[in-house]
Amino acid sequence: DNAMVFAFQKAEDVLPYLNDRCVYLVGMMGSGKTTVGKIIAEVLGYSFFDSDKLVEQSVGIPSVAEIFQVHSEAFFRDNESEVLRDLSSMHRLIVATGGGAVIRPINWSYMRKGLTIWLDVPLDALARRIAAVGTASRPLLHQESGDPYAKAYAKLTALFEQRMDSYANADARVSLESMFPNELDNTIIRNSCFILVLCTTTKAYMVHQYDVFCSRSVFT
Ligand SMILES: Nc1ncnc2c1ncn2[C@@H]1O[C@H](COP(=O)(O)OP(=O)(O)OP(=O)(O)O)[C@@H](O)[C@H]1O
Numbered sequence: 001d002n003a004m005v006f007a008f009q010k011a012e013d014v015l016p017y018l019n020d021r022c023v024y025l026v027g028m029m030g031s032g033k034t035t036v037g038k039i040i041a042e043v044l045g046y047s048f049f050d051s052d053k054l055v056e057q058s059v060g061i062p063s064v065a066e067i068f069q070v071h072s073e074a075f076f077r078d079n080e081s082e083v084l085r086d087l088s089s090m091h092r093l094i095v096a097t098g099g100g101a102v103i104r105p106i107n108w109s110y111m112r113k114g115l116t117i118w119l120d121v122p123l124d125a126l127a128r129r130i131a132a133v134g135t136a137s138r139p140l141l142h143q144e145s146g147d148p149y150a151k152a153y154a155k156l157t158a159l160f161e162q163r164m165d166s167y168a169n170a171d172a173r174v175s176l177e178s179m180f181p182n183e184l185d186n187t188i189i190r191n192s193c194f195i196l197v198l199c200t201t202t203k204a205y206m207v208h209q210y211d212v213f214c215s216r217s218v219f220t
């Protein structure tokens, strides 16, 4: 459709500036790194990787939740760093990183070889998205009892406080303030790709840190 055609055109403009560098998407759980990352990879003709999935493959355990349970968060984090190190020697990748990948400085030394983009979504929107699918796959948010939205919101708030300075290391911040779950199937996701493609030019022009604010009006 039109949004995708537009995105492909933008990708053509931006590819020479990107110069085969990898793009790392960082942000809280549920911020859309996987959803947006797959679209960007498609329009740029890059390969998409999800670092959580690569950790699962390298450890040989099919879910992050199980890795936390069988081993520990520290074990998961060590493997996450190894995965990011390995990816950093490659080119033309879009990487959806785990929500906590930003907390280790060593990970930034790997991600800095490419372009880093922070998908910044308000915590209430994240809690709504996560409550809608349940917290079982997200070990840091999971609790047996209580209201799923309230629990997710409280945990996300605590995590964000610890991490916001780390997210701010990214080359660009895309503030996705007006994105609501019921708009998932329309052009918003596709347009977010356009916004991200725009961000890639920030690295080309060495502008640090470039903020892109998406409001409803951008999409209409
Ligand atoms: N822009 C958006 N607007 C509304 N919902 C979205 C948007 N992007 C993603 N979602 C929904 O939010 C949920 C989380 O998205 P996604 O899996 O892409 O996030 P993520 O950042 O990769 O999460 P995680 O780090 O936990 O894997 C999904 O249910 C997805 O459909």
Ligand SMILES: O=C(O)C1=C[C@@H](O)[C@@H](O)[C@H](O)C1
Binding pocket: 028, 029, 052, 064, 097, 098, 099, 100, 101, 137, 138, 139, 140
């Ligand atoms: O925010 C986090 O710390 C996490 C996010 C997920 O992507 C997984 O990497 C894991 O559940 C931890």
